[in-house]
Amino acid sequence: MTRPDIKQILSRIPYASFIGVEHVIIEDELTMILRYKESNIGNPFLPALHGGVIGGFMEMTAIAGLMYSGRYTKIPKPIGLNIGYLRPGKPVDSFAKASIVRQGSRVANVRVETWQDDIDKPIATLMGNYLTANSET
Secondary structure (H helix, E strand, O other), rough: OOOOOHHHHOOOHHHHHHHOOEEEOOOOOOEEEOOOOOHHEEEEOEEEHHHHHHHHHHHHHHHHHHHHOOOOOOOEEEEEEEEEEOOOOOOOOEEEEEEEEEEEOOOEEEEEEEEEOOOOOOOOOEEEEOOOOOOOO
């Protein structure tokens, strides 16, 4: 199976470079990275990352995870997202992984967990449904 170029996919999403999204592949597993940027702070008094930045990062992680599966050639479109904010995002790098729960012929269901210091203590989770009908399967 040929894996797509995640860097090229992220370049098609301008918000990814704006907030500082990168990726790393270790042992054929995709991990997304949100590099700390002062402009991503939503509450300067704590300081804490803006919830919209965390949500956008998780949405891009879900899309990248679906694309990395090698099943799609077009970017899947979100049709329903549910985000759970569990802890404040500290002013450090954040990491996320996507797990594909189900891939149907038209819709895929994806779960994303985002963490910072400890993978077992996520700061946020996302459950999302993505339209894949226009993608080649």
